[in-house]
Amino acid sequence: MANGNGVKVVTIGGGSSYTPELVEGLILRHDRLPVSELVLVDVPEGEEKLETVGALARRMVEHAGVPMRVATTLDRRRALEGADFVTTQIRVGRLPARILDERIPLSHGIMGQETNGAGGMFKAFRTIPVILGFVRDIQELCPDAWMVNFSNPSGMIEEAVLTQTDFQRAIGLCNVPVNMRAGIAAIMGVGEDRLELRLQGVNHFVFATDVLVDGRSVMDEAVERYATIADDETLAMNNFAAKPYSPEFIRGIRAIPCPYHDYYFHTAEQLDEFRTGNVRGEVVGRLEETLFATYRDVRLDVKPPELAQRGGARYSDAACDLLASIHSGAGDIQYVDVRNRGCIADLPYDSAVEVACRITADGAEPLATGRLNPRIAGPVHMIKGFERLVVEAAVTGDRDLAVAALAQNPLCPTESTSVAVVDELLRAHGEYLPQFSR
Amino acid sequence: MANGNGVKVVTIGGGSSYTPELVEGLILRHDRLPVSELVLVDVPEGEEKLETVGALARRMVEHAGVPMRVATTLDRRRALEGADFVTTQIRVGRLPARILDERIPLSHGIMGQETNGAGGMFKAFRTIPVILGFVRDIQELCPDAWMVNFSNPSGMIEEAVLTQTDFQRAIGLCNVPVNMRAGIAAIMGVGEDRLELRLQGVNHFVFATDVLVDGRSVMDEAVERYATIADDETLAMNNFAAKPYSPEFIRGIRAIPCPYHDYYFHTAEQLDEFRTGNVRGEVVGRLEETLFATYRDVRLDVKPPELAQRGGARYSDAACDLLASIHSGAGDIQYVDVRNRGCIADLPYDSAVEVACRITADGAEPLATGRLNPRIAGPVHMIKGFERLVVEAAVTGDRDLAVAALAQNPLCPTESTSVAVVDELLRAHGEYLPQFSR
Amino acid sequence: MANGNGVKVVTIGGGSSYTPELVEGLILRHDRLPVSELVLVDVPEGEEKLETVGALARRMVEHAGVPMRVATTLDRRRALEGADFVTTQIRVGRLPARILDERIPLSHGIMGQETNGAGGMFKAFRTIPVILGFVRDIQELCPDAWMVNFSNPSGMIEEAVLTQTDFQRAIGLCNVPVNMRAGIAAIMGVGEDRLELRLQGVNHFVFATDVLVDGRSVMDEAVERYATIADDETLAMNNFAAKPYSPEFIRGIRAIPCPYHDYYFHTAEQLDEFRTGNVRGEVVGRLEETLFATYRDVRLDVKPPELAQRGGARYSDAACDLLASIHSGAGDIQYVDVRNRGCIADLPYDSAVEVACRITADGAEPLATGRLNPRIAGPVHMIKGFERLVVEAAVTGDRDLAVAALAQNPLCPTESTSVAVVDELLRAHGEYLPQFSR
């Protein structure tokens, strides 16, 4: 994996406000993952942010006294040469597109969200073709590199790479599982490192179906504690869920949902909240302005605390632990998005799933979980079915398929709304969706 | 199958207003299905209706000049002895229970309907234990008989029989597929007998995934015609759908939905309609009063035309054709609910599915349909998952599971509504749900 | 399917001694399958035989007074234009190659046979690339035509077409199932037309797993009668099996084997027979000489009775019934080789299987048979595994894979024998196996 002179990491979308998280993570793990070169890549529109982030990254590295060179470039193909790891964290259309993804569905009375419902679908439409281009470049320029994708919707992007290319070294990543582990560890009153999860599901629609402490299942107790958690506890835990669930529901499914399940099981409440406040894209926009002002301060040479509010808690840990364990062949358990291959026996064999994997130098090897817990099987199948249609529509530009996909998403109460929302979003995002105007 | 002296049919729930449909069907097919004895069975509370219907049936038979003896009885076990076919058409709790199934969910802002959502779930809770009792009796008293169930929710009842018993001769039946065939034949402008469907799905959530005319697929054209059907045409076709679909949606799924899909893809509109009118149970109640008044007229000796309005169009055909083809080993194609056994390759092996089957003396043998059309896979899996939870809750009386099941049904927008609706319906139907008070 | 002016059938390998069977079959079914043009195609080396057969075919047609034009040609691509059906019955390397397929393995102490073991494997190696070429031509020149392949090994050829091309209109055919039906009908003492089989397996390794008379299973009795059949009865039935099975074995598997199972379950006896007599290729060679002498007699204008000895009993019926039912969309049950698609739930989804199918204008639609009867599952999986490796080796020319395939065939007792036999056959057939010398 590593070149003679240390590990080379290329981060596409390097101008993201998240990058200092990543840089901090690499600094902290330099012994296990000796990165000698970090190349931040972005597009011309993002050049200013890229340089701001790059300069901060260099100050952080210098402050830490770690021998890691940080470069910035707009030349993606040149950057890829010799890469050991390529991380991708892009936002095609940037925050204005996200705001449209949220506002337009809302104006039709349905949820739009960065990764769920109409918003997630259109983010997938914009992002998948771009990521597939990255894969082609990687296969040509650095075929032995691992691609680790953080861009949302991470699960559908992994699904696209797995089903539309023959590239075998792509892993999808999300901070949801590590936050779930942290939250459940807090509920159980044990240290995170003693606790393991078993997951079934897909990215942003994943359930903990088993909880192990010191290698022994404590699921019955975890379900009961989670079922009866108090409101304030939930909120304290990285927005584990916006609103606690009824105990009956949690006992009924015998599984612990992820935060994004809120959109599906508390649809009405979520919609009310969205209607009355700012959508997330607008909030994030203001946060980012503040963050970049901070980043420009040349005295800043560590990750600023304000970044925590941005929402990517533990992304750094999730990402850098993955890279470090692949690099060292650690054999530890992490939670990532990979090809199913029977590990959830009744989901499609070649689809992306989010599960507990053993991480070695050959990547992420899932633990077999058997068939889906029958108490969550229906919704998981439903979302996987939706994802597969979205991927096909993203690649073919088939508008009818986009309508059919959204209409069968539980967030869309009637198919005529799907037609209206799809049409309006197609018009709004036209410049980023050439596949739909062919 | 047949005893020396002709075929014996036992109809449990024989006092139903539908029974004259069945009697007419048997009369018309007497050459292919020589029924010598029809025993109508009912419970003591239904005795008066049973006698009314029995008397009408005898007049119909006499008028037709067919040598079929019609008996009525409250002694179910005695009736079963020597039966060749047992048909079941029961309504535990009768129409008042149905009205509660519809009104209570509606009061919480969600659909309740005889076979879908909270209403269907509670009808299943009331009916499944009773039907499982019938199966035990049949296995003891007439183990070679075929049980053909028309009671709703027909799919979940079939699922329960298949997964909770080892009885192998139960077939579920519904008039939806034959009405779909009639409607599609009308759209295509061909006679029904030239048209065959291929179905994928479950009862009341079934899609036509192929349409054959004279054994050749005309699916592309059928999809296009159905996609662009005019409003009035839809209405003319046995309420094929309450409201036509957007062409994009139909083209997108490349399948033809069944009427009950309206509840899922036109949820908002259906809810509006329900809110502003009488619920179906109330309408049916008035229809039944009128019907029974008619039935009591001793001059009536044919099926009265008013019965058509009752909603069971073609039930008679569906049911009697099935019995006739089993009796004669006809080898024709009919649409029934049977054990999957791989005919829809990605649904559970032992679950009930509604598919095109070849009917022989050994029952219904499904044609293999391959994996689910990916464009409808998510919703079909979703409903099958729901059904399986409902069956488990019906048998175990697990209230948490009931809450979890309803909360994941797309008709329920938030899990706290599920808790409220389940609790209120449990209270309302308590006398019929002893399994939940253990 | 049919052109305005009647059906056009193209027979590749038309100079085969079997062709008069086919011609007779078409003549007899002219009302249901109005063939207006039969084009017999062959390669230059076979021109003389082609003309002999063509002339006989014309005399037969004239004698029958049927308006079917018979043409002969060496120009395959021209012949294909406008075809409705393309039947293929080729023998690459002709009988001398077959004799090598049989003699070389025998010299190493193992069975070689036209479709089984080393012989079948090498026939597949020679034939599959040629058939895949036909498929390319058909897709270009007559994409709506049905290809019906009789060439052996029919199952592996179907497997190759299904897995190596995207052509969807190829059906494999064999006379084994119709002969099994005839034999079992004789054992049961009923007319063939009242009896249906349910099959599980692959071509030449297929079991009857159910027997229906008038649509009702009589499997228990059929197993018992077959288990206790007398020697002479077996022989009388189209060599149903060379040697009766032990009753215990038949009762144990609860299935009725096909004649070719003899090679696997009576390996020792078969080997002894082969060792002491002429191999089949030699016998057939002499039969063919006699046959062609007869065919050349210009007074002959019907199928000569000697042809029956040739071995293809009922091929004519199997083939022509298939064409007729596709043409008319008959909806009857026939036994052919098609894509599995879950009809045998635990065999690979895309593999070829030999099963009972309903024949319509859209081809052959299998009846779902559930999972493999566990009592035959191991051997059926074994042979399917072998077939898949043979197809891959046939396409890639991978000698190691050929060795591995043969070594795991139950007919090969030690892997070093596989190396020796594969090497010797590769040398012997070199001119027909260019893929292995790349």
Added chain:
Amino acid sequence: MANGNGVKVVTIGGGSSYTPELVEGLILRHDRLPVSELVLVDVPEGEEKLETVGALARRMVEHAGVPMRVATTLDRRRALEGADFVTTQIRVGRLPARILDERIPLSHGIMGQETNGAGGMFKAFRTIPVILGFVRDIQELCPDAWMVNFSNPSGMIEEAVLTQTDFQRAIGLCNVPVNMRAGIAAIMGVGEDRLELRLQGVNHFVFATDVLVDGRSVMDEAVERYATIADDETLAMNNFAAKPYSPEFIRGIRAIPCPYHDYYFHTAEQLDEFRTGNVRGEVVGRLEETLFATYRDVRLDVKPPELAQRGGARYSDAACDLLASIHSGAGDIQYVDVRNRGCIADLPYDSAVEVACRITADGAEPLATGRLNPRIAGPVHMIKGFERLVVEAAVTGDRDLAVAALAQNPLCPTESTSVAVVDELLRAHGEYLPQFSR
């Protein structure tokens, strides 16, 4: 798992000559697996051996200075109370039965061997009912204990426990995988602890389908080295295989076979060897006499070196490492026999497979391996099919099924031999096979 006062291990068949292996293993791991009580259980016929072994075990423990109490008893049910682990290593009928398992098939010209072919089948018939009795006792007396079975045929016994009981804490164990790892490590020239295998298959028919060094696949090189290994190297490696394979075969299957594959891929050679020498049961008989003479020497207080010849190399390591990792929840990778649950996607879901598992306090959790490597799929399916029939016959005592099972095993060349061998073995072992005389 552990009781307050340390771990209690019960070893059924404690009088086995292998027991000192186990005792040594427990002594060496006392820090990780603090066994406070080891109870050796045996049947009355084995009392003398039991006491001999028990006395030696006590001397070994005393010599090592480890606080582990060693008890011996004939009262199995009392011994089980409070057990944390129950290991089973029984031989119903003892060595005389094994000699019959080997000699009788050989007299009919086929292999009989302790775990393969007719011998393995009859050992399964004798052992499975006895083990199922142990399971019932464990479920009653110490339901939280783990049962670890070493008795042969280990895979079929695991299959029986998994499919015939609802006990969830049974793990099958064999020393073959650890010996394969050692052998392959030697071939690759790396330490064993740096090397991991991925396995696909069943006990005694398992292939290494991937080899990892430091977490990175080196399969290409491992295959090539194994393919070209010299004769003497093979022999040096714990009889890795009696005879090296042809390079073509190993390259063709792209997998590394286990030693027992010799019986299938070198059948002829193995048979020759068996015919000319003593069968294994006879050899072992003499070895055991010598061993027990040594055991009786009261000065002996360590495992005697002669035991190594007995054949169970590394059994001690395999067994005690498993117990230790379960006890401590280690999370390391070991190779054991467990329920498949999709980890080999195309084998039956509930069957036993031998695969790489992560060992925690909840037992063995398999890593997903995807579908079977197609190059070995046929034979693995074949043997799994055989195993399932053997288990069914062992439980039902169905002689016809026994005949059918053996006749389809590749080691049996003709079904009449199966009848003869089954009948003779049934007679010979009658006293141990009551289920077959019902």
